Amino acid sequence: MSADEFLADRFARDRQHLRAVAYRLLGSLPDAEDAVQQAWLKASQADLREVRNLTGWLTTVTARECLDMLRARRRRAEVALPDPEFPAPDATPVASPGRTAEEEVLLAESVGLALLVVLDRLSPAQRVAFVLHDLFSIPFEEVGRVLDRSPVAAKKLASRARDRVHGTAPQQRRIATRHLPLVAAFLDASRGGDLETLLDLLAPDVVRRADPVLLPAGMSTELRGARAVAEETRHFAARARMGGTALVDGSPGIVIAPRGRLMAVLRLTVEAGRISAVDVIGDRDRLDRVAITLPGGADPSREHVS
Known part of the structure; x- marks a missing residue:
């Protein structure tokens, strides 16, 4: 198997994981697909001979793409999902183009609507730190590299995000x-x-x-x-x-x-x-x-x- 074939095979096996990371970071399946595609383009053009953990490297690249998209979205004060107006009481929800209604339901159930809502209220850096560490168990050393912050700073960002996700009044x-x-x-x-x-x-x-x-x-x-x-x-x-x-x-x-x-x-x-x-x-x-x-x-x- 050539190096290109090996990379394509590994990327195909990691694609579902990368899409899961990107979706939780962006809250939009089309945006998540775009981020994963950008990660593939960068991987296909990179020298990977020194990479020891390819899945970890691909996750980092995908997360950086997502971080850039989140920051751009915030600069434009853009709504993540430009859905139609709120439906009338008896309206039937319509699936997004290219996805069936069943796929929409399965995706929402797998992630949780409340989680997506809460994540959308975090800053881009908080969202990345929380999702990567708390949802995917990525060490703060790696999270810090994605954010260009120290591990200590990444840990603080995740802690602030955790307080907003779960609240600060346990009782x-x-x-x-x-x-x-x-x-x-x-x-x-x-x-x-x-x-x-x-x-x-x-x-x-x-x-x-x-x-x-x-x-x-x-x-x-x-x-x-x-x-x-x-x-x-x-x-x-x-x-x-x-x-x-x-x-x-x-x-x-x-x-x-x-x-x-x-x-x-x-x-x-x-x-x-x-x-x-x-x-x-x-x-x-x-x-x-x-x-x-x-x-x-x-x-x-x-x-x-x-």
């Missing part, structure tokens, strides 16, 4: 996390329009408050009663299918984020085992002030690099 997080199974059941019932389950989960006197920007013209910003809220929730099944559980301002909640782009959050109040209040936030200024964090525990998308 409050543990209390809120206990209610997340109930919130997940509410989300599942909302996706399926399961009226009976919704009624079981909602307190009889539940109140729903929502920003006007998310509601059809003429719909009240406040609604009371389990039956009324459950009936309304059934009409928003399309939006619920773009949701994931998270902690919102330290309370159990749901983020609505088509392919990782935050569009709305639901902050839920749970009392006596039922949902007593649902605050739906979609106003952009309010969204920017909301603290969104992940529940405690390891992220399910965590991977290890040998």
Whole structure:
């Protein structure tokens, strides 16, 4: 096997890993594919005779490409995923060109919508440090090389990112996390329009408050009663299918984020085992002030690099 054939074979075997790294760094599959392709172009033109860990080298090159893209995106104040306007209540989500709806769902489930939302709020350097170290177990020496920082500086960046991803109040997080199974059941019932389950989960006197920007013209910003809220929730099944559980301002909640782009959050109040209040936030200024964090525990998308 020639050197070129060996490189092509190794790159093909590493491609899935490289795409996984790039997707978590960029939150956009087309951008991730572009970064991996740029890594291949650089690898095909580089002298690799002194490279001892080719997978590690390719990961570093891919991460540097992603870092450049994140910095350029921030300079242009660019939205990572220019999706269409927020869908109407009964709209059917449309897959991106070249991808089936099933592929979109599988990708979202494999990474987690809440994780993508939280990562998108980090600085480029924080995002790179956190993703490479915490999600892929890459040593800080390597992370520092990607960022042109010392290992100590890279570790500090990852620590700051970790605080923003998981929050800094463990006790409050543990209390809120206990209610997340109930919130997940509410989300599942909302996706399926399961009226009976919704009624079981909602307190009889539940109140729903929502920003006007998310509601059809003429719909009240406040609604009371389990039956009324459950009936309304059934009409928003399309939006619920773009949701994931998270902690919102330290309370159990749901983020609505088509392919990782935050569009709305639901902050839920749970009392006596039922949902007593649902605050739906979609106003952009309010969204920017909301603290969104992940529940405690390891992220399910965590991977290890040998």
